[in-house]
Amino acid sequence: MECDGVRRGTMAARRNAAVAGEARRRAAVAVLEEMGPAQLGRGEGSNRKTATGLENLKKSREMSLGYAEKLSYREDVGTVGMPEKFDSPKLLQGKIEELAVMVQKSKHLVVFTGAGISTSSGIPDFRGPKGVWTLQRAGKGVPDASLPFHRAAPTLTHMALVELERAGLLKFVISQNVDSLHLRSGFPREKLAELHGNSFKEVCPCCKTEYLRDFEIETIGLKDTPRRCTDKNCGARLKDTVLDWEDALPPEEMNSAEEQCRTADLVLCLGTSLQITPACNMPLLSIKNGGKVAIVNLQATPKDKKASLVIHGFVDKVIAGVMCILSLRIPPYIRTDFIQLLLRHTVKKKCVRWTLRVTSVHGMRAPLSFLRSIEVSFPDRSDMKPVVLMEQPFSLQRYIGDCNVPRPICAN
CATH class of the missing domain: 3.40.50.1220 (TPP-binding domain)
Known part of the structure; x- marks a missing residue:
């Protein structure tokens, strides 16, 4: 299971x-x-x-x-x-x-x-x-x-x-x-x-939702990217936002910029x-x-x-x-990263194996290397000692017998 x-x-x-x-x-x-x-x-x-x-x-x-x-x-x-x-x-x-x-x-x-x-x-x-x-x-x-x-x-x-x-x-x-x-x-x-776009931003051409990434978008020239809009009512293919030489300035950005310059003292x-x-x-x-x-x-x-x-x-x-x-x-500049923790467990022959992966919010293909170790403990099982895991993906196996699967607590 x-x-x-x-x-x-x-x-x-x-x-x-x-x-x-x-x-x-x-x-x-x-x-x-x-x-x-x-x-x-x-x-x-x-x-x-x-x-x-x-x-x-x-x-x-x-x-x-x-x-x-x-x-x-x-x-x-x-x-x-x-x-x-x-x-x-x-x-x-x-x-x-x-x-x-x-x-x-x-x-x-x-x-x-x-x-x-x-x-x-x-x-x-x-x-x-x-x-x-x-x-x-x-x-x-x-x-x-x-x-x-x-x-x-x-x-x-x-x-x-x-x-x-x-x-x-x-x-x-x-x-x-x-x-x-x-x-x-x-x-x-x-x-x-x-005015000229953003190498780390994609946009949905239908609902105009912007997606700011922590990786550089693969293309320039307002082309389709491999990803789609995550809005359940949309799902359109996303586009990069960076202009090539022959591309016109985006109207929304240009209009707001011109308006601000006219207003500026x-x-x-x-x-x-x-x-x-x-x-x-x-x-x-x-x-x-x-x-x-x-x-x-x-x-x-x-x-x-x-x-x-x-x-x-x-x-x-x-x-x-x-x-x-x-x-x-x-x-000072303080970098903020949004991370995703994926915790999975499997049970086989009265043993349970937990696997924890730490990735960016952009998916499994974007792991984060700055998390060096985690400490795992089981507050509801005194017979299971805490352990420190040192390598991703963090994996741990324990014998549980006929008991329910305990819930581990992970901390870095």
Whole structure:
């Protein structure tokens, strides 16, 4: 005889060390100014280390390519390989203070993000000196990836945006990135427009239900995936959400993004070259209604002349300085995984065998390796001693005679 039991739970695990203390945060600007280029993550131009206070960014030289390898080849990708520009320390500090005042006075702040905010997590940009498209144009091809796309963690900038939203200062984020780091950071989905899609998200074309995965979707270009909608009244085949070159922007995301830019009195552009149309023109919608545009990027952009403030510096450094001036603490990134526990037992010749499998909520083919051991005990059977199991699938066999099958209690 056989029976199955399924239990779901959540596990929150801090990835390496937590963020530095509040006193260290308040000294962020001074500390960051003392750090040279080798210590700081670049904007849209590199993937070097950044002083984020999160030790999980120490592997930032590793690269996550993800969907860059899946994009259709295109010769004309705009200007690539532009030189990086750096404001002097004194000028940079003055601009950081000016930006902090602009953010504080803003009634409707919208942030527009590009690849430059994710480089310090190990994800390369596209147009920088070592960007994907820059290397391809030079005949060097796509660089080797040593960090899986799904292992990239939100950066200091991602987490700062979460805190700005919680503080009521940030109303909406428009992103051109497909790395899912905004959602992983905990930023509210209803206040986020992902213009180019999400490599970790599927959508049902019929009922519009979204499925956020902890693995990268196999396809791009709005194609069918191997999975179906789990709604019992639907069951349609799911589609990926990432655009290829010829795909139009999703109307729902584009409409909300344009509406937010028209409403904004300040659009802050972070780590974007502002070259991809039609997305690059959205921030300028705020100017038509009396708003302002501020740009933080390591390279010049076609929209610089229309911006009220242009900062050439590391995005993480600029945002850390702004948060310090505003006396806002940047929260640590805490990863939350939803897990599924599958407990099964079989009875044969007065013996019972229990098997416990720990998987992600996406099914048996997605086991989770971080659970190293479990302790099994039987409160209702004093003759059965507790035991520690050390290897998945966790399996245990006991003789029960003519008694009913006892219920084990498992703990990690």
